[in-house]
Amino acid sequence: MESKSAYIIGHITVKDAEKWAEYCRRVPDTVAPWGASLVFRGCNAQVLAGEHRYTDTVVIRFPDRSAVDAWHESAAYRELIPIRQQAADVVIVSYEE
Template sequence: MATYLIASIKVKNAEAFEEYKRQVPHTIAKYGGRYLVRGGEGEVVEGNWQTNRLVVLEFPDKNLFNNWYNSEDYKNLKILRKTHAATDLVIVEGI
């Protein structure tokens, strides 16, 4: 079953975060993931969402997501992201 990562990212250091944005797509694709949403203009239509940078990734299944998230390929990029951005992440299985 497909697994979706939904991320709300508040970038603290835009220059340093550019390096993360440049390097991360290759690691995502290596584990079968793909971007459905990557940044872009957001608009709140209900509730109290913060319109930070939103990203939605799709992985073929939860195992591939976990393999990517815990991989050596992503390890240093995860540190880079956490250093230069505040991120809320959620995963959900879908159809």
């Protein structure tokens, strides 16, 4: 059975731009060992339906769900969580294809 790609989508509202920049600069090194790649990072242009209170979104592709789980539980990423919490209000959701 072929593994399905998995994605994380982060919905973000930045509270501290300097800390957020540090977090964003450091995250790529934490996802690289898991074969992940940035798909999209951008600011909200327009809400077309419903409510969406976040201003920014990021999408990262992983080879499979186990890679998402391993990355999220990794020491390298766990070290960044306090910076993320100080820098922004964030909701991270994972999806599988």
